[in-house]
Amino acid sequence: MLTSLLIVLPIVGALVVFAAPLPSEATASLAVIVALAEVVLWVVTLVGFDFGSPMLQDAAQRTWFGDLGVSYHVGFYGFSLWLAGLAVVLGAASIGFGAWLRRDRARAYYGLMLFLVGAVVGVFASQDLLLFYAFFEAMLIPIYVLVGVWGGPKRVSATITFVIYTMAGSLLMLASIIVFGLSQGTFSLIDSGSSGNEWVFLGFMIAFAVKAPLLPFHGWLRAAYTEAPPEVAALLSGVVSKAAVYGLIWIVLRHFPGPVASWRTVVLVLAAAGLVYGSLLAFRQPDVRGVVAYSSMGQMSLIVLGIFASSDLGITGAVLHSVSHGLVSAALFLLAATLIQRTGSDRFADLGGMAKGRPVLATVVMVVGMLTLAVPGSVNFAGEFEILAGVFTQGWGYAAVGAVAIVLAAMYTLRLISGVLHRDRGEAVRAESLDLRAGELLLIVPLVAILLALSVWPASITDRSFPSGPPLSSSSAASP
């Protein structure tokens, strides 16, 4: 019941916001209230959640169409509840940021944002393959319009590239879902067994590789993350990419042990390559959002590395790092938006010297930067450490590459920090450009606070994701 409510509330909220003929301010307030109510609802779910139980919780099931064994079946496990929490928190922050920026065409804007939040929560809650596909695809509808209408100057080509990549991936997944579900006799993720069909596996794998993105499927990333409005980019990199994490853990690892074993090396090599490649590109980007975009690609590759490490440590670390990376990259995109608001640019060539006279901005950028480069003691460090320790069992080379990438992360993050805060004052930075204001702090500080809290206590997630071990622990023993 709670799960259904978590999905339905933002979607109904979206319809109300879109249909109600309210003035812009009232629409924005209504949307923020719905987004906050969603957070409260998630906290209520969290409080009542039994993290010791490996069973699906807060489940709701209803037959959708019986002849093919498709049902509406939703609920949460420990790890998916954390991903959903990430979605609702970042959703609220992004919607709040949209309200702060006073986005025009308010009814459509907030309606689409709320719809996106509902669809993402639906992805993390789905226990039926067709339902999963429906929510997975549904995310695309609001993103397309949000980027295409409110995005930057090259938004139309960015949306086209993004949609073509994503659809090519997810339609292959639809074919795979049909073949898998019909051969299993059910589309339920809980009742269906495992399959050894490599083509079906690849259909799923490519869809998630595009969404994450993994190395050869990242062509959409730069344009989409840069042309999207920053708060939408925050949701894209923070939450939407995590749909791939859920799919990889809960569909690919669990239902395709054989193909996973035979394709593991390929995926690990691609992920390791993507990690280094993304980090190197991030180091070369001329603007803040470019750095965050490619850093996001690198970190997602790292997460995939952890998922395919086939060890408890790797998968648990992947979940932890998904949450911390989501929070960090969203915070960075929102910070980029505040820079653009002040200077009209987020290019390093135009920026610099912003620390002087803006202590709050400097502090926040510094803290988020330290979290991004995973200083020891931060939650990001904990996640990366677990992933690398996990993947070590697959070969020390992956762990070595990962360690190199951590150094690269430090390099691009420090370059970002110094490019914005230090050096001489950039051309676009005027003396009267304001420090971070209370409204902006209200949106960004909670994200940082959650990150710091998790840094103190990362076990809150790692001990509460897979009470009976991650999905691969049983089959990894069987595979060589």
Add this chain to the structure above:
Amino acid sequence: MILGASIASPHVDWLGLSPPLALLAAAAACLLGAVLVPAAARRAFSVVCAGAGFVVAGALAVVVFDRSPAQQLMVAESLTRDRLAALTQILVAGFGLAAVLVARGDRRRDHVGEYYALLAAAGGGMMFFVSAGNLMTLFLGLEWFSIALYILVALDTHRKESLEAGLKYLIIGSLGSAILLFGSALTYGATGALGFNAIREATPTDTTLLVAGMAMIIAGLAFKASAAPFHMWTPDVYEGAPTSVTAFMAAATKAVALVVVLRVLVTAFPAQAGIWTVAIAVIAVASLVVGNLAALAQTSVKRLLAYSSVSQAGFMLIGVAANNALGAKGLLFYLIPYGAASIGAFAVVAARERELGREVTLGTLGGLGWERPFHGVAMWVFMLGFAGFPFTGGLIGKFYVFAAAYKAGWWWLIVIGVVATAVSIYYYLGVVRSLYMRPASARADLVVAGGSPPTDVALEIAIGAAVVVTIGSFFFVQPLIDLATKAAASLPY
């Protein structure tokens, strides 16, 4: 001996015949109204008559559906009374009613009565066509609704395009009919039987002749379903015809043609299934390829939708090619969101056309989403429905036909279908792009002809109903698929 005594008149099942008869009565009333009712009241009278005709015919079809658990042959075995026919008749009634609502706001001054009379007559013909039980009634039904449509397409006599479209449709349509008739003759020659059941049970004297006949019947029907390579007339006719007629043709003609393809092949030619499944699969693939690729290059929205309808026929034919009950169900289900989205999309185009007084292109559609939020959202829903996005029945329809193809072992048809869907997204979202993302400067030249027309309530109702059906068929799959299952049970799988 008196002549009358020697000819046994067949028993007539009036209930089974009632849906087309109701529409014939409505057509007659409209025609009488064109002469007897004063010009001022003629439009209202015709709309009410035609609308009532479709409502009554639909209601009677519901009764027939309810009371025909098993297939019965009627009128000397020339017509079939079963749930397949009844369900299709219900769909035709719904599409027809929507078309009447769309047409009401036409700025037509002459031929008002005739227009609605022909619409009702075409609907009646389609209802007769889907209940055809032998090759003669099949041809009769086809000609009945086709002739009504030829005239409807050319009814805007003051527009050159309309006349051209009518002529093209007449010539190519007649060619299709001729091929169908020739095929029927060959089939009769090979089996000595006309009834679909009789053809199935007959031992063909000449298999080559029978297969040739079957192929020609498929070709003749594919003309009406506008499946490639028999689709050449579609873009020109859809573009030139009055938009309300296009809406009706896109939804209803395609529906009945596809259902009849299904019925004829499954009922009459199960022994040749090895041949016709391949033929239908090839036609489906051709439609997907041609329809999608051609649609990519279109700027006129009506032409774009015409090519889109060719590719949609391809998707639905996958369900026929699968040759199993799941495919039949999938086809029947697919028709519901497809028909609703087609009528709705053309209704939005019609509204825009009336507003601007000129052709609707991707350019002139620009900014519609912000100017008319309801039409914008509706068009958006229809495009997502065609493309098979979630929260529209289009996704479920595609899911079913692909599932049927998998059950039949045609996994490569799924792959082609999936690739075709990916291609189609480009132009469907292209429409959404012009609705919402065209810069304002691109539409500075658009002046509303004679001021914005007042809101046309009938049109809005039709669009609203189409939105409800397109989205509702995603959420309420079970009741709809139950209907489709019952209808598909009429076929001898």
